[in-house]
Amino acid sequence: MADFIAFNEGRQVVEAGGWPATVTFDLSSTPVSGFTAATVYSGRTPITGTGYAAKTQAKPTSTGLGQMQFTALQWQTLANTNWTNPCSIVASDGAKIICAWNLVAGGAARDMSQANTTLNVTPNYQPTNPP
Numbered sequence: 135m136a137d138f139i140a141f142n143e144g145r146q147v148v149e150a151g152g153w154p155a156t157v158t159f160d161l162s163s164t165p166v167s168g169f170t171a172a173t174v175y176s177g178r179t180p181i182t183g184t185g186y187a188a189k190t191q192a193k194p195t196s197t198g199l200g201q202m203q204f205t206a207l208q209w210q211t212l213a214n215t216n217w218t219n220p221c222s223i224v225a226s227d228g229a230k231i232i233c234a235w236n237l238v239a240g241g242a243a244r245d246m247s248q249a250n251t252t253l254n255v256t257p258n259y260q261p262t263n264p265p
Contacts, residue, residue: 166234
């Protein structure tokens with residue numbers, strides 16, 4: 135089972151002008167296997183919960199064949215207990231989704247339903263050459 139997917143609408147953005155200067159990251163309740171390449175921004179199923187917010191960061195410098203190591207992202211529930219349990223992290227330009235990674239190999243959900251739960255994620259984009 136794949137733990138990464140690239141989306142058609144995001145590939146168009148990246149291929150036309152490169153990664154956006156600012157990348158937005160949402161946590162999603164859908165595992166990578168629940169998406170298709172044709173999934174669009176409105177189908178990303180972001181998690182919900184009091185205090186939840188998408189994260190943004192500047193696009194890092196590419197290394198070796200377009201690989202990009204983003205900096206660590208952190209989500210904290212604080213006292214809230216109403217967060218949906220995320221399965222994946224979705225990168226976008228804020229209007230079109232680019233790609234998604236499972237948070238756990240195989241796509242299992244991370245339990246974010248308890249107060250004072252912290253999730254740390256460091257997205258790493260590693261393009262592969264087609265066969």
